[in-house]
Amino acid sequence: MLPSDSTENTGAGRGHDSYNISTFDFFDTYLPAYKAAFQQGNASGAMCSYNAENGHPSCANGWLLNEVLRKSWGKPDALITTDCGAVTDVMNNEPLKAGSKELASAWTINNGTDLEMGDEVWGDPQGLALAVKNGLVSEATIDASVRRTLLPLFWAGIFDEPATI
Helix, strand or coil, rough: CCCCCCCCCCCCCCCCEECCCCCCHHHHHHHHHHHHHHHCCCCEEEEEEEECCEEEHHHHHHHHHHHHHHHHHCCCCCCEEEECHHHHHHHCCCCCCCCHHHHHHHHHHHHCCEECCCCCCCCCCCHHHHHHCCCCCCCHHHHHHHHHHHHHHCCCCCCCCCCCC
């Protein structure tokens, strides 16, 4: 899904604002520093936040997280974590207002978020597990997300055998 050609802010405050950003402005103004961080600096992940771009909350913006970051920039293993409370924002606030933990969980993980931080929407029985049970999220999506979440821990050596002296 491509962004619109407007640059109007349609929101009403932190966590509830949606900025309409043209494709040109995305690639000319907003994304070059992030692209450099991932491609030149070899960043392994990013945190999505409360705001929305073109009606899609950052943590449910599949175009930005999957199409641009993972596919176009060649970073399929990039880990995306939420800012604390961002999934609750998707559930309770405009522009999407999922209205349930199940839908907020599905919208965020299906659109590129891998790890929920500071919330318990995904972990609630009415959250991610229900979304999987009801067919809103595939096990393949869960597997890909878990893989991206664990990779940085393997890279850091967390699962290596302890050194012996």
